[in-house]
Amino acid sequence: MAPVVVLSHPQLGENIGAAAxxxxxFGLAELRLVAPRxxxxxxxxxxxxxxxxxxxxxxxxxxxxxxxxxDLTRVYATTARERGITKEVLTPAEAxxxxxxxxVGGERTAILFGNERAxxxxxxxxxxxxxxxxxxxxxxxxxxxQAVLLNAYEWFRAADTTPAARTEHGALHRRxxxxxxxxxxxxxxxxxxxxxxxxxxEKHDAMARAIRATIHRARLTYQExxxxxxMIVALAKGKHRVRKDC
Amino acid sequence: MAPVVVLSHPQLGENIGAAAxxxxxFGLAELRLVAPRxxxxxxxxxxxxxxxxxxxxxxxxxxxxxxxxxDLTRVYATTARERGITKEVLTPAEAxxxxxxxxVGGERTAILFGNERAxxxxxxxxxxxxxxxxxxxxxxxxxxxQAVLLNAYEWFRAADTTPAARTEHGALHRRxxxxxxxxxxxxxxxxxxxxxxxxxxEKHDAMARAIRATIHRARLTYQExxxxxxMIVALAKGKHRVRKDC
Numbered sequence: 001m002a003p004v005v006v007l008s009h010p011q012l013g014e015n016i017g018a019a020a021x022x023x024x025x026f027g028l029a030e031l032r033l034v035a036p037r038x039x040x041x042x043x044x045x046x047x048x049x050x051x052x053x054x055x056x057x058x059x060x061x062x063x064x065x066x067x068x069x070x071d072l073t074r075v076y077a078t079t080a081r082e083r084g085i086t087k088e089v090l091t092p093a094e095a096x097x098x099x100x101x102x103x104v105g106g107e108r109t110a111i112l113f114g115n116e117r118a119x120x121x122x123x124x125x126x127x128x129x130x131x132x133x134x135x136x137x138x139x140x141x142x143x144x145x146q147a148v149l150l151n152a153y154e155w156f157r158a159a160d161t162t163p164a165a166r167t168e169h170g171a172l173h174r175r176x177x178x179x180x181x182x183x184x185x186x187x188x189x190x191x192x193x194x195x196x197x198x199x200x201x202e203k204h205d206a207m208a209r210a211i212r213a214t215i216h217r218a219r220l221t222y223q224e225x226x227x228x229x230x231m232i233v234a235l236a237k238g239k240h241r242v243r244k245d246c
Numbered sequence: 247m248a249p250v251v252v253l254s255h256p257q258l259g260e261n262i263g264a265a266a267x268x269x270x271x272f273g274l275a276e277l278r279l280v281a282p283r284x285x286x287x288x289x290x291x292x293x294x295x296x297x298x299x300x301x302x303x304x305x306x307x308x309x310x311x312x313x314x315x316x317d318l319t320r321v322y323a324t325t326a327r328e329r330g331i332t333k334e335v336l337t338p339a340e341a342x343x344x345x346x347x348x349x350v351g352g353e354r355t356a357i358l359f360g361n362e363r364a365x366x367x368x369x370x371x372x373x374x375x376x377x378x379x380x381x382x383x384x385x386x387x388x389x390x391x392q393a394v395l396l397n398a399y400e401w402f403r404a405a406d407t408t409p410a411a412r413t414e415h416g417a418l419h420r421r422x423x424x425x426x427x428x429x430x431x432x433x434x435x436x437x438x439x440x441x442x443x444x445x446x447x448e449k450h451d452a453m454a455r456a457i458r459a460t461i462h463r464a465r466l467t468y469q470e471x472x473x474x475x476x477m478i479v480a481l482a483k484g485k486h487r488v489r490k491d492c
Contacts, residue, residue: 021387022392024383024385024387025382025383025385025386025387025388026382026383027383050387051385051387052385052387088411088412089411089412090410090411091403091410091411093403093410094410094411130411134399135402135403136271136272136402137270137271137272137273137402139270139271139297139298140271141267141270141271141296141297141298142271146268146392146395149392149395149396150395150396150399153380153396156381156382156383157337157339157381191481192477192480192481195480195481195483196480197476197477197480197481207473210470210473211473211477214464214466214470214473214474215464217464217465218460218461218463218464219463220460224456224460227456227457227460228460230443231438231443231457232481234438234441234442234443235437235438235441235443235478235481235482236481236482237441
């Protein structure tokens with residue numbers, strides 16, 4: 001299945017329509033919107049989409065980026081510039097190859113785009129496996145529709161050069177859904193919070209994001225996610241139990 | 247020298263501006279216009295070009311396509327579909343490779359784009375060395391600016407020294423030595439052992455190896471190793487302390 005396109009907090013309906021049209025040109029079909037600024041449905045999105053209005057009509061709406069990504073197993077975040085995060089940065093071409101391989105392995109994939117003004121914030125990036133940055137000359141002013149276009153183009157183009165199917169993991173070692181990963185994040189961060197590790201408060205979010213980046217890079221299997229959660233429980237449980245007993 | 251972009255009989259100033267902007271994103275600089283419908287200069291072209299207004303200002307004007315191409319040694323014509331002409335049809339990627347090679351050989355190259363309504367006519371195509379067709383899905387509605395964008399992108403990419411994937415590591419983010427990793431393994435396994443996680447004994451070694459494999463795959467930085475060790479201490483410390491106190 002082709003990657004889902006997720007637009008986080010898009011502002012102009014015209015840009016949503018342009019994104020849909022760019023998708024249709026290169027065989028992408030599923031569009032998800034996180035809290036579009038001007039509400040939904042949006043007549044200008046439909047007008048701009050023209051022949052791709054079907055994609056706009058079928059677009060699904062989410063309140064948060066985390067919810068929009070919940071059922072997916074591989075998500076790449078598009079960013080225009082370096083973010084100082086320890087995270088893999090891919091060209092659109094390399095990302096397209098990896099998306100194709102993942103699809104062959106049965107994964108549900110997506111590309112996440114930020115809004116026109118500010119792009120994605122660091123919390124949103126922390127929900128993704130890696131970052132895609134389009135290489136540009138010194139002058140760089142790609143708009144949202146163009147960013148979708150170039151990524152969709154690379155995905156379409158990758159179809160004929162995709163290496164033969166190969167999956168890193170056996171059948172029992174499926175990739176976790178985004179929701180399962182988010183539960184791991186929440187579990188770990190709760191325990192670290194309780195133990196005073198995420199301190200001081202002003203550093204809390206940056207520390208949590210750094211930990212998430214590490215976990216993403218490990219590309220855990222579902223089984224490994226469960227193992228990690230078991231480890232967290234084991235490491236933390238004595239503490240709670242003994243405290244209660246005292 | 248980068249390829250010249252030649253727009254034959256463009257209609258809307260906005261599209262000329264969008265083409266200039268697409269060019270600037272990917273390092274193209276020379277724009278030639280053949281008989282733009284609304285005359286020249288065109289305020290809307292300048293407005294749309296924004297930061298790329300320099301390209302619009304420097305654009306040169308020609309009465310015919312033949313004159314616009316006269317001093318060039320290699321020209322590719324872009325078309326949206328097959329024309330039944332016995333002419334080589336290139337993908338933008340293949341064209342970009344050939345343009346790069348030609349430039350190295352001292353040639354003056356160009357990509358020719360038709361107008362928004364009808365594209366290039368067969369006479370114009372007959373002036374060119376080969377045809378570039380952008381591969382698309384069944385739905386195909388690329389506009390002039392997008393066609394320039396994709397060709398410029400491929401040209402830029404053909405020179406690309408951007409690695410397909412890299413990780414954003416700062417200077418502080420060196421890779422750990424093997425000894426530092428082994429200390430992490432020992433620390434983690436000791437705590438998991440103490441908490442009863444590595445149980446039963448006959449599975450101890452296999453479980454420890456699986457955890458190590460996960461950690462290896464994350465390709466941790468030294469800083470992340472230290473963070474992990476801090477997390478283990480934080481998660482386990484209450485337990486030990488309280489136990490001692492009891």
